[in-house]
Structure formats: structure tokens, C-alpha cells
Amino acid sequence: MSKQSAYEAKIPDETGHIHYTDEENAVWHDLVARQLPAVDRHMARPYRDGLARMDLPLDRVPQCTDLSATLGALTGWRIAPVPALIGFGKFFGMLAERTFPAASFIRSRKDFDYIKEPDIFHEVFGHTPLLTDPRFAGFSRAIGKAGLRAEPKDYSWLIRLYWFTIEFGLTREGGQVKALGSGLASSPTELPWSVSHGPILRGFDVMDILRTPYRIDIHQPLYFVLEDLDDLFAAADRDLMADVKAAQARGLFAPAYEEAG
Numbered sequence: 001m002s003k004q005s006a007y008e009a010k011i012p013d014e015t016g017h018i019h020y021t022d023e024e025n026a027v028w029h030d031l032v033a034r035q036l037p038a039v040d041r042h043m044a045r046p047y048r049d050g051l052a053r054m055d056l057p058l059d060r061v062p063q064c065t066d067l068s069a070t071l072g073a074l075t076g077w078r079i080a081p082v083p084a085l086i087g088f089g090k091f092f093g094m095l096a097e098r099t100f101p102a103a104s105f106i107r108s109r110k111d112f113d114y115i116k117e118p119d120i121f122h123e124v125f126g127h128t129p130l131l132t133d134p135r136f137a138g139f140s141r142a143i144g145k146a147g148l149r150a151e152p153k154d155y156s157w158l159i160r161l162y163w164f165t166i167e168f169g170l171t172r173e174g175g176q177v178k179a180l181g182s183g184l185a186s187s188p189t190e191l192p193w194s195v196s197h198g199p200i201l202r203g204f205d206v207m208d209i210l211r212t213p214y215r216i217d218i219h220q221p222l223y224f225v226l227e228d229l230d231d232l233f234a235a236a237d238r239d240l241m242a243d244v245k246a247a248q249a250r251g252l253f254a255p256a257y258e259e260a261g
Contacts, residue, residue: 005084005117010104012081016065024106025060031112031121032058038191044171044178046136046229047185050129061106062124071128075137079128084117088155092147095140100127113188116217126182130166135233140166142236149241157210157244161235164209164224170194170201171226177201180226190219200256201225206235210247213255222256 010018020028039048054070056062068078080094081104094101102123107115115122130136143162150158167183177195184191193199200222202208209224226232 007084007103007105007107007117007119009083010081012064012104017063018061018081018104020061020106023109027106027109027112028061028121029058031107032056032125034188035125035186035191038188039185042179042191042195043185044173044180046133046171047129047180050132050136051125053132054128056125056128061120064102064104067102067124067128071131074132075134077131077137079124084119088147088159089152092144092150092155092158095144096148097144098137098141100131100140102127122182122186126186127166129185130180130182135229136166139232139236142240146240146244150244154241154244154248157247158240160212160214161206161209161240163214164212165204165226165232168194168220168223169204169226169232170223171229177225193219194223199223203227204231206238206240206243207247207250208253210243211250211253213252215255215257215260217260218257 010020012018039051043051053074054067064079064081071077071079075098077098077100079102080099082101084103084105086101091101100123102120103118105119106121107119131140140162143158143166147155147158165181167181169180170177170184171180172178179185179191179194184194199220202222202224204224204226212222214220
């Protein structure tokens with residue numbers, strides 16, 4: 001992960017409270033209000049049910065302490081504020097401990113439509129709904145525990161399984177393709193794109209996912225579709241590092257995108 005960010009982390013006070021300005025709270029309100037209609041139309045039920053369970057405030061940026069209380073009662077997870085970008089090793093370690101790292105700042109108006117690094121809107125609105133479900137929370141923890149066994153050279157391989165499922169996964173409900181991942185839930189443009197006729201859709205397969213490169217700065221040209229969510233949850237019981245080694249032996253697929261110039 002790149003360590004460069006245009007934003008500075010917001011530091012909690014001694015009670016864990018983070019002060020957000022009126023403008024920052026207004027940005028949160030406007031982001032949520034804009035995204036909700038598309039979420040209702042395009043997101044899969046597990047995400048929408050989780051969003052209802054989180055009962056996020058509309059008028060202000062949520063506090064990590066409040067989010068942790070909600071998640072702790074449901075799945076034993078907590079939310080910890082962190083700088084914008086952390087290394088893969090720390091990320092995996094926190095997931096293994098049932099802790100989701102949330103960038104503590106919120107984007108400015110100039111980055112309202114798109115921000116390259118994750119902010120608290122993406123982290124909370126995008127990620128916390130699935131963490132209310134023990135099955136998705138268990139899968140995220142399995143990724144973290146596998147990461148603890150990984151060497152740094154393995155990180156970019158393992159993270160693809162997280163990227164193409166928890167971040168940008170799709171599923172099928174009632175014969176329709178629906179979005180599942182947090183990166184889609186929090187994006188005003190990629191969410192409708194992901195369920196359109198534009199991208200390439202492939203069936204969920206752990207080995208194929210581990211061998212599929214991606215870029216973070218474009219709409220994904222390719223998504224993996226879970227026909228049965230149990231296939232994802234079953235992956236939590238696999239020896240994921242053995243899968244990574246097998247994927248490395250086979251090598252990466254050709255990218256479905258143009259290389260950055």
C-alpha cells in the first residue's frame with residue numbers, strides 16, 4: 001500500500017471522541033443522502049440488512065466508539081481510527097483481531113465525487129454493514145489470520161481475495177446481479193456500472209481471483225459473481241496461504257485493463 005495521502009488523520013480525544021467540523025458533518029450527510037437511492041436499488045440484501053442494523057446517523061460523522069458498541073454486540077468486532085493508509089501487515093493483523101481500521105478523516109468538497117484513498121465515509125458506510133453479519137465478519141477475520149502467516153511478498157496476492165469479494169464482490173439475487181462489496185456501496189458511479197452490461201462477469205473461484213490483477217484508480221473492468229454466498233463463507237475454512245502459493249506457481253492472468261500510463 002502507498003503511504004502517501006493528502007489528508008491528515010483526525011486524532012480522538014481521551015474519551016475516544018473525534019471532533020468533526022460542521023462542514024465535515026455536512027459532507028457526511030450529503031454523501032449518505034446521495035448514495036442511499038442507489039444502495040436501495042443495486043446493493044444485495046446482506047449489505048442492506050447490515051446497513052439497517054448499523055442505523056448510521058445522517059446528520060453527522062459517526063463516532064468509532066458508537067460503531068464499536070453496535071458491532072461488538074452483534075459480532076464482537078470493533079472500529080479503530082487509523083491514518084488514511086496503513087500497510088498490509090498491520091491491516092491483516094487488525095482483521096485477525098476482529099478490528100476494522102477506519103481512516104478517521106472525511107473527504108473535502110473538492111474530492112466529493114471521488115477520493116483515491118479510503119476516508120471514513122467509505123470505511124463506515126461501505127464496510128460496517130457486512131461486519132454486522134457473523135458470516136462475512138468471519139470471512140474477513142480468516143483473511144486477516146492468513147495474512148499473519150504470509151510473507152510481505154505474498155501480501156499483494158492474498159489481498160486480491162479481499163478486493164474482489166468484500167470490496168468489489170457481486171452476487172445474484174432473484175436472477176439479478178446485485179452489488180455486495182464496500183467499494184461499490186460507497187461509490188456513486190461504480191455501483192451502477194458494476195451491475196450494468198459493461199463489465200466482464202466471472203463466477204467466484206478462489207484460484208482465479210488470486211491470479212487476477214486489479215487497479216485501484218479505475219472502475220473495475222471485471223467482477224466475480226457469487227451465485228451462492230455459502231461459497232464465500234466456505235473459503236474461510238480453506239488453507240488460503242496454500243492457495244496463494246498455488247496461484248503464484250501458475251502466475252497472474254493478463255490484466256483486463258490498460259496499464260497506467
